[in-house]
Structures are given as C-alpha cells and as structure tokens.
Amino acid sequence: MTAQHPSDVQDVLKSRKDAFLIPEGIIYLDGNSLGVLPRHVPARLNEVVTQEWGASLITAWNTHGWIDLPARTGDRIGKLMGAPAGTCIACDSTSVNVFKVLSAALSLRPDRKVILSDTGNFPTDLYVASGLKDLLARRYELKVVAPEEVRAAITADVAVLMLTQVDYRTGRLHDMEDLTRTAHAAGALAIWDLAHSAGALPVDLAGAKADFAVGCGYKYLNGGPGAPAFLYVSPEHLDKVTSPLTGWMGHEAPFAFDLDYRPVSGIGRMTVGTPAVLSLSGLYAALDLFEDVDMADIRRKSISLSELFIAEVEARCPRLELASPRNPQTRGSQVSFRFKEGYAVMQALIARGVIGDFRAPDVMRFGFTPLYLSHQDIIDAVAILADILDTQSWDRPEFKTRAKVT
Numbered sequence: 001m002t003a004q005h006p007s008d009v010q011d012v013l014k015s016r017k018d019a020f021l022i023p024e025g026i027i028y029l030d031g032n033s034l035g036v037l038p039r040h041v042p043a044r045l046n047e048v049v050t051q052e053w054g055a056s057l058i059t060a061w062n063t064h065g066w067i068d069l070p071a072r073t074g075d076r077i078g079k080l081m082g083a084p085a086g087t088c089i090a091c092d093s094t095s096v097n098v099f100k101v102l103s104a105a106l107s108l109r110p111d112r113k114v115i116l117s118d119t120g121n122f123p124t125d126l127y128v129a130s131g132l133k134d135l136l137a138r139r140y141e142l143k144v145v146a147p148e149e150v151r152a153a154i155t156a157d158v159a160v161l162m163l164t165q166v167d168y169r170t171g172r173l174h175d176m177e178d179l180t181r182t183a184h185a186a187g188a189l190a191i192w193d194l195a196h197s198a199g200a201l202p203v204d205l206a207g208a209k210a211d212f213a214v215g216c217g218y219k220y221l222n223g224g225p226g227a228p229a230f231l232y233v234s235p236e237h238l239d240k241v242t243s244p245l246t247g248w249m250g251h252e253a254p255f256a257f258d259l260d261y262r263p264v265s266g267i268g269r270m271t272v273g274t275p276a277v278l279s280l281s282g283l284y285a286a287l288d289l290f291e292d293v294d295m296a297d298i299r300r301k302s303i304s305l306s307e308l309f310i311a312e313v314e315a316r317c318p319r320l321e322l323a324s325p326r327n328p329q330t331r332g333s334q335v336s337f338r339f340k341e342g343y344a345v346m347q348a349l350i351a352r353g354v355i356g357d358f359r360a361p362d363v364m365r366f367g368f369t370p371l372y373l374s375h376q377d378i379i380d381a382v383a384i385l386a387d388i389l390d391t392q393s394w395d396r397p398e399f400k401t402r403a404k405v406t
C-alpha cells in the first residue's frame with residue numbers, strides 16, 4: 001500500500017508505529033480491548049524468564065527488584081494520569097481492585113447507605129458492588145441510574161459515587177472533575193474506573209481530586225493479555241484506608257511473619273499476595289513506549305482519527321447508525337456504530353483483516369490507538385467495511401456463529 005493520507009504527514013506520533021508488532025495486512029481497531037504487542041517486549045520477557053528466574057532464582061526478588069515491581073509499575077502508570085508518586089500501584093485485576101477500593105471507600109463513610117453508579121458502567125463493576133453489598137449483610141443499597149441522571153442522583157445519602165469514565169459500549173465520556181466536585185459537595189467519595197482512559201486520554205487524578213481509581217493494564221497500556229490492573233488512592237486517604245483483603249504483601253513487615261495483621265503505610269497496603277512477576281515485567285516494559293509521549297498529542301490524534309472514521313463511515317455506510325456522542329470532547333478514544341447484523345459484519349471485517357469487536361445487542365465497536373494507527377489505516381478500514389456492506393458479504397452462516405469471546 002502506497003497511499004498516504006495528508007494528516008499523516010504532520011503526525012508527531014507517526015514514528016511510534018514501528019515500535020509495535022502489527023501483523024502484515026491487519027488494521028487493528030481493538031486496542032481498547034487488548035493492546036498490541038510492543039516489539040521490544042518478547043526479548044525482555046525472555047530475559048526475565050531465563051536470566052532472572054532461570055539464573056537468579058529466588059534471589060531475584062532482591063537482586064532484580066521483583067518485590068518492588070508493583071510500586072514501580074504503578075508509578076509509571078500514575079505519571080500518565082496525574083497521580084503523585086506513591087499513590088498508584090499495579091496489582092490484581094480491575095474487578096478485584098474495584099472490590100478493594102469500594103470496600104475501603106465505604107468504610108470512610110460509615111453513616112451512609114448508598115453506592116451510586118450508572119447503567120453505562122462496565123458490568124463487572126456492578127457485579128462486584130452487588131456482591132460486596134451482599135457480603136456486608138445488605139447494609140447498603142446499590143443505586144444504578146442512567147448516565148445523564150447521575151449528577152441529580154448525588155444526594156446526601158450517597159456514600160460512594162462509582163463510575164467508569166468512558167462508557168465501554170458508546171465511548172461516552174463523563175466529566176470526572178465536575179462529578180467528583182459534586183460528590184464531594186454532597187459529602188460522598190468518588191471512585192473512577194479508568195479502564196478506557198489510561199493511556200487513551202489526558203487524566204488528572206490529583207487535579208480532579210478523585211478519591212480512588214482503578215483500571216486495566218492490558219487495554220491502551222499494552223501490557224498483554226490479563227496484565228495486572230492498577231489502583232490509585234488519593235494522598236488524603238492513603239494512610240486511613242484499609243483493604244478488605246488483608247494479605248501478607250500489604251503487611252508492614254511480611255517477612256517478620258507476625259500472626260497479627262498491620263497494614264504498611266502507603267499504597268502498598270492495597271496489595272494482597274505475591275506479585276505476578278512475569279506479567280508485571282511485560283507491563284512495565286510496555287510502558288517504555290509512553291515515556292516521552294505527551295498525552296495531549298495522543299488526545300489530539302485520537303480525536304483526529306475518530307472524526308475521520310465517523311465522517312468516512314457516514315459517507316460510505318449509510319445503514320450504520322452512530323452510537324457514540326458526536327461531540328469529540330464528550331467521547332473517549334472509541335467510536336461505535338449500531339447495525340442489526342453487527343456481529344456478522346464484524347466477523348466479515350475480521351476475516352478481511354480489520355479487527356474491531358462487538359457488544360450485544362447490536363454495537364460494532366472500533367478503538368483508536370494513536371501510537372500505532374494512521375489516518376490512512378482509517379481510510380483503508382472503512383473502504384473494506386463499505387465493501388462488505390455493499391456486497392452483503394457478511395450474510396453467510398460462518399459469520400453468524402457466536403464465539404465465546406466477542
């Protein structure tokens with residue numbers, strides 16, 4: 001392919017694409033679900049396995065700093081989100097971290113009863129909140145309202161406002177600063193799930209005065225399948241919070257082997273058990289690619305790519321209906337279109353090398369990752385999408401069989 005879109009000539013992030021291993025002939029519009037493998041990560045993982053684990057064995061916990069990987073990795077992620085050093089840590093999964101921060105937040109507001117969330121939240125967050133509510137003998141009420149009704153639902157009985165900043169289906173973006181301020185004015189705390197924000201758009205946790213945040217390492221941060229998640233606690237709460245999962249890695253002195261639990265001071269108290277060294281090493285190395293990147297440049301390009309995508313799809317695929325906000329300022333780094341046979345169309349697209357994904361009942365989802373996508377990729381992807389729709393080549397039985405993961 002020799003065509004080049006004019007916007008790619010000026011692109012300050014253009015050279016970054018070479019740092020990723022993108023298979024020949026693939027246009028990857030799913031970095032919001034699983035990021036691409038950075039080129040340097042396999043060699044680094046091989047080194048960790050053969051030299052650190054293989055040669056240094058258990059001494060590597062000290063000699064190769066394995067024990068500090070959650071904190072070091074957390075600080076690297078925190079830097080992308082306006083989190084001061086020592087307030088963000090990489091550990092566990094996002095689901096587990098939601099459990100920990102929600103429990104911690106509720107303990108800071110013992111007189112209140114309501115956990116407030118919205119229907120745009122990712123289901124696992126709501127499932128965890130519901131499970132925690134049951135575990136706490138149903139002393140709490142989980143109230144779930146429509147995204148546009150959140151602000152008005154922040155009343156004086158709310159203990160914790162728990163939201164995902166970017167809606168996983170539509171890309172709709174909540175105003176984190178405004179809603180956090182509203183929560184605080186009502187005496188509530190705010191938890192933000194930044195799974196679709198970290199590495200995708202500028203986030204200012206300290207500036208927004210967020211109380212807690214969590215998010216995934218394997219989406220825009222490119223940490224690899226099942227990479228550890230992150231967890232942030234505001235400095236104001238750090239030494240007051242308690243984790244409901246009081247494991248030895250959160251202990252003040254794990255190797256004193258005391259029989260009583262005493263939480264270590266700082267963010268380390270939110271960790272539980274032995275860190276996943278291999279996956280943390282992959283995530284840590286993948287974060288090299290964000291070291292000298294300005295998140296404002298990422299945001300500018302993300303908007304440029306998604307605006308181009310919407311314009312092209314609306315011009316060439318009139319049967320698809322935009323499911324995302326039209327104003328880019330109220331949208332994350334993804335765009336979704338509705339189509340009744342969206343599942344089959346997505347399978348047909350994937351068969352032609354354009355990878356996006358599908359969310360029930362009819363949402364075709366496309367993620368834009370400025371570090372490894374060009375404007376020309378967008379033009380080429382939409383040309384294939386238009387051809388699939390024009391020729392109805394999606395209308396085949398093999399594209400309609402649902403796989404386990406969509």
Ligand SMILES: *Cc1c(COP(=O)(O)O)cnc(C)c1O
Pocket residue numbers: 093094095096121122124125164168193195196216229
């Ligand atoms: C992807 C995603 C998760 C996934 O959580 P895991 O525990 O990693 O499976 C949670 N919350 C949001 C908002 C997500 O987008």
